[in-house]
Amino acid sequence: MTEHKTVLKGLEGVYVTESGVSLIDTENGALYYAGYDLRELVEHSSFEEVMFLLIHKRLPLRQEFSEFRELIRRSMELEPIHIEAIHRYARIVDVLTLLVILISLKGTGRQGGDPRDVNSAVDIVAKMGSFLSTIVRIKEGGDYVPPRSDFSYAENLLNMMNGGNYEDEHVEILDDLLIIHADHGISASTFAALVAASTLSDMYSSVAAAILALKGPLHGGASEASYEQALNIGDPAKVPAWLEATLSQKKKVMGFGHRVYKIYDPRAVVLKEIIAKYLDRMDGKVRLVYEITKALEDYGQKYLAPRGIFPNLDLWTPILYRMIGLPSDTFTALFAVSRSAGWTAHILEYWRDNRLIRPLHLYVGEYPRKYIPMELRGDS
Amino acid sequence: MTEHKTVLKGLEGVYVTESGVSLIDTENGALYYAGYDLRELVEHSSFEEVMFLLIHKRLPLRQEFSEFRELIRRSMELEPIHIEAIHRYARIVDVLTLLVILISLKGTGRQGGDPRDVNSAVDIVAKMGSFLSTIVRIKEGGDYVPPRSDFSYAENLLNMMNGGNYEDEHVEILDDLLIIHADHGISASTFAALVAASTLSDMYSSVAAAILALKGPLHGGASEASYEQALNIGDPAKVPAWLEATLSQKKKVMGFGHRVYKIYDPRAVVLKEIIAKYLDRMDGKVRLVYEITKALEDYGQKYLAPRGIFPNLDLWTPILYRMIGLPSDTFTALFAVSRSAGWTAHILEYWRDNRLIRPLHLYVGEYPRKYIPMELRGDS
Numbered sequence: 001m002t003e004h005k006t007v008l009k010g011l012e013g014v015y016v017t018e019s020g021v022s023l024i025d026t027e028n029g030a031l032y033y034a035g036y037d038l039r040e041l042v043e044h045s046s047f048e049e050v051m052f053l054l055i056h057k058r059l060p061l062r063q064e065f066s067e068f069r070e071l072i073r074r075s076m077e078l079e080p081i082h083i084e085a086i087h088r089y090a091r092i093v094d095v096l097t098l099l100v101i102l103i104s105l106k107g108t109g110r111q112g113g114d115p116r117d118v119n120s121a122v123d124i125v126a127k128m129g130s131f132l133s134t135i136v137r138i139k140e141g142g143d144y145v146p147p148r149s150d151f152s153y154a155e156n157l158l159n160m161m162n163g164g165n166y167e168d169e170h171v172e173i174l175d176d177l178l179i180i181h182a183d184h185g186i187s188a189s190t191f192a193a194l195v196a197a198s199t200l201s202d203m204y205s206s207v208a209a210a211i212l213a214l215k216g217p218l219h220g221g222a223s224e225a226s227y228e229q230a231l232n233i234g235d236p237a238k239v240p241a242w243l244e245a246t247l248s249q250k251k252k253v254m255g256f257g258h259r260v261y262k263i264y265d266p267r268a269v270v271l272k273e274i275i276a277k278y279l280d281r282m283d284g285k286v287r288l289v290y291e292i293t294k295a296l297e298d299y300g301q302k303y304l305a306p307r308g309i310f311p312n313l314d315l316w317t318p319i320l321y322r323m324i325g326l327p328s329d330t331f332t333a334l335f336a337v338s339r340s341a342g343w344t345a346h347i348l349e350y351w352r353d354n355r356l357i358r359p360l361h362l363y364v365g366e367y368p369r370k371y372i373p374m375e376l377r378g379d380s
Numbered sequence: 381m382t383e384h385k386t387v388l389k390g391l392e393g394v395y396v397t398e399s400g401v402s403l404i405d406t407e408n409g410a411l412y413y414a415g416y417d418l419r420e421l422v423e424h425s426s427f428e429e430v431m432f433l434l435i436h437k438r439l440p441l442r443q444e445f446s447e448f449r450e451l452i453r454r455s456m457e458l459e460p461i462h463i464e465a466i467h468r469y470a471r472i473v474d475v476l477t478l479l480v481i482l483i484s485l486k487g488t489g490r491q492g493g494d495p496r497d498v499n500s501a502v503d504i505v506a507k508m509g510s511f512l513s514t515i516v517r518i519k520e521g522g523d524y525v526p527p528r529s530d531f532s533y534a535e536n537l538l539n540m541m542n543g544g545n546y547e548d549e550h551v552e553i554l555d556d557l558l559i560i561h562a563d564h565g566i567s568a569s570t571f572a573a574l575v576a577a578s579t580l581s582d583m584y585s586s587v588a589a590a591i592l593a594l595k596g597p598l599h600g601g602a603s604e605a606s607y608e609q610a611l612n613i614g615d616p617a618k619v620p621a622w623l624e625a626t627l628s629q630k631k632k633v634m635g636f637g638h639r640v641y642k643i644y645d646p647r648a649v650v651l652k653e654i655i656a657k658y659l660d661r662m663d664g665k666v667r668l669v670y671e672i673t674k675a676l677e678d679y680g681q682k683y684l685a686p687r688g689i690f691p692n693l694d695l696w697t698p699i700l701y702r703m704i705g706l707p708s709d710t711f712t713a714l715f716a717v718s719r720s721a722g723w724t725a726h727i728l729e730y731w732r733d734n735r736l737i738r739p740l741h742l743y744v745g746e747y748p749r750k751y752i753p754m755e756l757r758g759d760s
């Protein structure tokens with residue numbers, strides 16, 4: 001076992017499982033869901049179909065997809081216990097924490113381990129969306145809006161959030177955003193889900209663990225930080241000076257760099273294409289953030305690309321989040337809603353051949369040490 | 381990178397970090413906390429001192445320990461938001477889920493990353509104990525009992541749980557149990573905490589992730605299952621036949637086997653010594669469970685020891701849990717209370733040299749696949 005005495009801190013480059021959910025092609029800058037190019041799915045597919053694809057590793061047939069969508073819509077309905085908890089906590093706890101509480105409530109008394117439990121996977125993704133929309137709605141003084149059976153998942157999210165106050169193009173943009181964030185291999189949050197699931201903790205609890213990992217600024221929190229960064233810069237003309245000062249102080253530039261990519265993040269490429277489509281309809285603060293982001297990309301690449309650091313998706317997402325009216329404290333929560341499709345697909349896949357995730361540590365420190373009674377230790 | 385293409389499923393035998401919190405000596409069957417033998421600590425130390433030891437890697441001096449205990453006691457006081465949530469949820473959600481909710485509430489709006497944040501570590505362990513005791517108390521129709529400044533952590537737990545209705549020896553037993561479960565290297569729950577903490581998610585959220593992993597029957601749930609097993613057997617005389625039937629059906633015997641031990645679990649040795657001390661005061665159902673467990677150990681070892689499977693601590697803990705009056709649905713929760721000392725110590729230690737835990741997966745499946753529109757896929 002000597003060859004393993006190396007400490008693999010951060011597990012960089014370490015393969016922890018086999019998976020057919022997604023493939024990140026870091027050489028050619030492409031992301032595939034069950035073999036389908038993300039770009040093609042954004043153009044032709046829907047988030048519901050991507051949910052099906054991630055779980056079943058194939059595209060659905062007409063009849064089964066119709067049943068699948070019906071299951072999603074039914075599962076989007078909230079129970080009184082959830083609506084009540086949202087009323088109680090929406091104004092005093094942050095959105096991700098409230099999602100953890102709401103999903104945990106559903107995990108009570110359950111056990112995990114069944115790789116065929118598609119119903120729980122669908123229930124989680126459906127509920128996550130309804131939770132987020134209802135949190136925003138109730139925080140703004142509104143009441144719970146039930147899901148409509150004639151609406152897509154994305155349209156239900158907007159309708160439940162805004163009670164009819166949204167535009168058709170917002171539905172398209174949200175559907176695209178949901179697809180883009182749906183999976184990305186074994187990210188830290190997905191790995192947290194697998195660690196919990198590997199003890200046969202239930203699927204709801206495993207997803208709650210994932211959200212708790214997504215909370216961190218090194219993971220899901222990056223898009224909110226990237227938005228704050230753009231607002232703080234405040235003016236595209238200030239970008240070059242800001243960037244030079246930030247880099248000379250060796251501070252982190254949000255929206256750049258990613259553990260697995262040493263090239264341009266393919267998700268950011270797709271995001272830029274979507275933004276280009278709606279550019280003429282962007283104005284006010286969103287337009288300003290766009291101009292600042294554009295300047296950040298241009299100047300940032302000049303300095304950072306030679307070091308192998310490229311823009312990632314968090315540089316571009318805030319523009320689209322704000323364009324569809326999402327409050328900035330819910331950016332990471334929308335990421336969680338979308339990624340719950342990937343989390344649940346990975347959990348189901350892992351349970352097909354479950355193995356408890358239980359690593360080791362290398363002990364550093366002296367031993368054995370002799371216990372010395374307090375009175376012989378000396379004072380203060 | 382070819383040498384890493386092996387999939388290290390379950391991370392068995394993989395070192396993921398350096399740590400001085402505890403050392404598991406699997407060859408000699410010993411467990412050390414910061415170099416001190418568990419057996420010596422159970423005999424001479426207290427849970428509060430072990431908390432200090434795990435965080436600071438040394439025993440406290442008189443004056444600093446007095447301040448440390450004072451901090452623990454103050455931190456044990458509950459806020460109205462927690463008491464209210466316990467009243468609301470104690471009867472409808474399981475105890476671990478409620479602990480997740482209560483700890484998550486405290487994580488709202490926080491960020492992690494500070495290795496010197498001892499106050500949060502102490503607050504978490506203090507609150508976990510108060511949460512558990514108050515959940516039990518309120519479930520049984522009582523009201524919140526505030527912590528007393530003249531009581532130890534263990535005594536406060538019993539007093540807050542039972543409102544004065546406990547014996548001196550229960551305090552000693554509980555203190556021992558808390559010490560025995562305080563740390564055990566990078567167990568699945570500790571690893572879940574580290575994965576969340578590595579994204580710089582806050583300490584409360586990271587501990588919530590740990591509890592969610594502990595929920596699983598392959599990890600923390602084992603002691604409750606072991607107790608159920610003893611009750612189901614019902615009679616020590618039935619053990620040999622039950623064991624043969626169970627083994628011939630290749631079913632799992634609870635309380636036997638552990639990923640890291642191929643010898644007798646040293647914690648189980650300590651537990652047996654404690655049980656021996658109180659044996660003459662055990663009667664009724666606890667005595668029956670003891671007799672069944674004893675028979676399980678004797679016959680179980682005969683069959684399982686040759687295969688390298690030995691009794692673990694979960695075989696013995698239920699006897700002591702029940703002896704101090706803990707309801708069987710709170711066994712795993714008490715484990716969580718105790719282990720929160722280890723979780724927080726590991727988190728603080730990891731943040732000294734933080735590295736995002738972000739592994740890879742080996743993609744299995746075809747790609748690229750060409751998207752086919754629904755109408756060309758055929759029906760049903």
